[in-house]
Amino acid sequence: MMRRLTTAQAIIRFLKAQCIARDGEEHRFFDGCFGIFGHGNVAGIGQALQENPDFPYYLCRNEQAMVHTAAAFAKMSDRLRALVCTTSIGPGATNMLTGAADATINRLPVLLLPGDIFARRNVSPVLQQLESPGTQDVSVNDCFRPVSRYWDRIQRPEQILTALPEAMRVLTSPAETGAVTLALPQDVQAQAFDCPDGFLESRTWTVPRNRPDAMLLALAAERIRSAERPLIIVGGGVIYSGATEILSQFAAQTGIPAGETHAGKGSLCFDHPQCVGAMGVTGTSAANRLALEADLIIGIGTRYSDFTTASVTAFQNAKVRFININTAEFDAYKHAAVPLVGDAAATIEELAKALGSHRVSPAYAQEISRLRVEWNAEVDRIYARRVGPPLSQGEVVGLLNSTLGPKDVIVCAAGSLPGDLHKLWRTRDPKGYHLEYGYSCMGYEIAGGLGVKMADPSREVYVLVGDGSYLMMAQEIVTSLQEKVKLNIVLLDNHGFSSIGGLSRACGSGGFGTEYRYRNEGQPGETIKVDFAANAASLGAYAVQAQTYDQLAEALATAKRQPQTSVVVVETDYYDCVPGYDSWWDVPIAEVSEMQSVQQARRSYTEANKRERYFWPMSQLK
Ligand SMILES: Cc1ncc(C[n+]2csc(CCOP(=O)(O)OP(=O)(O)O)c2C)c(N)n1
Numbered sequence: 001m002m003r004r005l006t007t008a009q010a011i012i013r014f015l016k017a018q019c020i021a022r023d024g025e026e027h028r029f030f031d032g033c034f035g036i037f038g039h040g041n042v043a044g045i046g047q048a049l050q051e052n053p054d055f056p057y058y059l060c061r062n063e064q065a066m067v068h069t070a071a072a073f074a075k076m077s078d079r080l081r082a083l084v085c086t087t088s089i090g091p092g093a094t095n096m097l098t099g100a101a102d103a104t105i106n107r108l109p110v111l112l113l114p115g116d117i118f119a120r121r122n123v124s125p126v127l128q129q130l131e132s133p134g135t136q137d138v139s140v141n142d143c144f145r146p147v148s149r150y151w152d153r154i155q156r157p158e159q160i161l162t163a164l165p166e167a168m169r170v171l172t173s174p175a176e177t178g179a180v181t182l183a184l185p186q187d188v189q190a191q192a193f194d195c196p197d198g199f200l201e202s203r204t205w206t207v208p209r210n211r212p213d214a215m216l217l218a219l220a221a222e223r224i225r226s227a228e229r230p231l232i233i234v235g236g237g238v239i240y241s242g243a244t245e246i247l248s249q250f251a252a253q254t255g256i257p258a259g260e261t262h263a264g265k266g267s268l269c270f271d272h273p274q275c276v277g278a279m280g281v282t283g284t285s286a287a288n289r290l291a292l293e294a295d296l297i298i299g300i301g302t303r304y305s306d307f308t309t310a311s312v313t314a315f316q317n318a319k320v321r322f323i324n325i326n327t328a329e330f331d332a333y334k335h336a337a338v339p340l341v342g343d344a345a346a347t348i349e350e351l352a353k354a355l356g357s358h359r360v361s362p363a364y365a366q367e368i369s370r371l372r373v374e375w376n377a378e379v380d381r382i383y384a385r386r387v388g389p390p391l392s393q394g395e396v397v398g399l400l401n402s403t404l405g406p407k408d409v410i411v412c413a414a415g416s417l418p419g420d421l422h423k424l425w426r427t428r429d430p431k432g433y434h435l436e437y438g439y440s441c442m443g444y445e446i447a448g449g450l451g452v453k454m455a456d457p458s459r460e461v462y463v464l465v466g467d468g469s470y471l472m473m474a475q476e477i478v479t480s481l482q483e484k485v486k487l488n489i490v491l492l493d494n495h496g497f498s499s500i501g502g503l504s505r506a507c508g509s510g511g512f513g514t515e516y517r518y519r520n521e522g523q524p525g526e527t528i529k530v531d532f533a534a535n536a537a538s539l540g541a542y543a544v545q546a547q548t549y550d551q552l553a554e555a556l557a558t559a560k561r562q563p564q565t566s567v568v569v570v571e572t573d574y575y576d577c578v579p580g581y582d583s584w585w586d587v588p589i590a591e592v593s594e595m596q597s598v599q600q601a602r603r604s605y606t607e608a609n610k611r612e613r614y615f616w617p618m619s620q621l622k
């Protein structure tokens with residue numbers, strides 16, 4: 001049987017019918033569509049959405065932001081639910097590029113439907129069209145190719161019959177997922193065709209729990225048994241797989257300590273005896289010291305970014321070897337590892353069986369517990385400091401940590417906060433720490449918070465945002481009010497880029513161009529003071545400014561009681577930073593310069609750089 005539908009109508013009906021299942025639990029994959037209409041989608045996808053009120057449409061304020069919202073929604077849902085994003089052609093479409101890159105890098109499913117120029121071409125160039133004298137087969141949407149895991153342009157209605165199933169395969173694949181872009185020429189969106197009924201029937205995409213190769217698993221177990229100083233690195237894959245409980249048992253059973261990446265943080269409760277906290281550049285002294293001498297790294301669901309490996313300086317044991325558990329073959333093979341390509345939960349379960357009663361040595365166990373005690377004391381020290389006003393960021397984090405409930409979620413992405421949170425936050429729930437640190441995109445915070453709260457309205461969501469990030473993208477406060485999705489936003493105002501200012505000083509450049517100051521004829525100008533509370537209030541949020549520790553505690557409590565999104569603004573010290581612990585990050589310094597400070601920084605850089613490694617020899621794979 002056939003049904004006469006426009007391309008856009010068939011797309012929306014198809015999306016409504018897609019379901020996902022894992023471990024026998026099944027539900028709809030898409031929860032609706034965010035968008036901003038223009039001439040490139042209003043009469044196509046817009047009309048189709050209007051006809052399908054059971055597929056909710058959400059109007060946002062900025063196209064980049066809505067992709068962040070969709071990515072955060074998917075992350076909070078362990079990639080088992082997703083949102084669609086529709087835009088007009090031209091600037092509306094390209095506004096999504098940053099969001100697409102963010103989602104793809106973080107391996108989060110989002111379906112992007114940018115409008116595109118006419119397939120029929122006779123009216124070209126249309127408003128907002130990029131023309132090329134060399135081809136008519138190009139539009140701004142080609143920019144999405146490298147930032148999408150699947151990209152297609154629908155030039156005829158029938159093409160959706162093969163394109164949409166491919167899009168679904170990629171979106172629901174733990175190994176492949178990321179942004180999927182289907183560029184939709186505006187004439188094709190409105191064009192009718194005979195759509196087969198069977199195509200619109202409900203389809204369930206099962207997320208498998210693949211198991212690794214048996215021989216490689218046996219080899220991995222053997223490596224673990226013979227290791228003296230093994231260390232687990234927990235990435236986001238553990239949380240997405242729902243493997244946190246089994247990991248917790250595995251670590252307890254074997255005594256192997258576990259350090260966490262940003263995406264993996266929260267996999268273990270902070271007080272788990274094997275949890276050594278954050279790993280890498282923004283890591284704890286406990287995790288980083290263990291990594292230095294580790295002879296075996298067991299990476300689970302991690303892609304080993306430079307923040308995790310401290311730019312490949314974290315592992316200095318000449319004999320260090322790797323075992324990687326990952327659904328993506330690409331990640332499993334990194335660092336010449338024994339690749340266990342499979343689902344985290346299923347693979348940990350098999351490893352645990354293979355290891356039986358194996359445990360780390362008592363001496364190693366003692367060292368782990370001593371390092372944990374030392375690190376906990378350091379966090380206590382930072383939390384207990386009372387400086388200012390302005391307050392130190394460390395004490396603000398401490399106050400928040402003692403105020404929030406165990407199931408509450410913090411959301412953050414860029415600036416100095418992610419590093420401090422990675423080190424200091426005591427996470428008590430696997431979904432309690434939502435950091436976008438794959439792309440570390442300023443502007444993700446509020447838009448992302450919206451997605452988190454939409455994915456789990458039962459939790460209180462706290463968005464922690466710097467003044468720089470807030471100024472870049474705060475407009476989704478309006479969307480949160482429109483949708484009656486309450487966010488608790490805490491804005492840490494230090495009048496500029498404290499993080500990059502510190503980095504610039506470390507590079508010998510003295511913080512050049514990183515503070516918010518008025519221009520003043522070559523001299524440092526006055527600090528620009530922005531009334532953020534007035535700004536947030538003007539958008540409709542409940543807003544309050546706090547100066548002291550006690551005022552902040554009170555403001556947080558009052559803000560939480562408000563029914564609508566609230567913004568608590570607190571001034572923090574630009575220079576009072578949490579230090580780094582036994583780690584390094586490769587940011588190349590100018591090789592030649594007249595500036596002595598730069599020359600000095602370059603010398604230290606060249607020295608530190610020598611510790612970067614390749615994990616050869618390949619014979620370790622035998
Ligand atoms: C979109 C984007 N632009 C630039 C950067 C580089 N960057 C990283 S942190 C930062 C400053 C953030 O300022 P703020 O939000 O005030 O946080 P603070 O550093 O003061 O803690 C910049 C410019 C980025 N991560 N994202």
Ligand SMILES: [Mg+2]
Nearest residue numbers: 466467468496
């Ligand atoms: Mg700032």
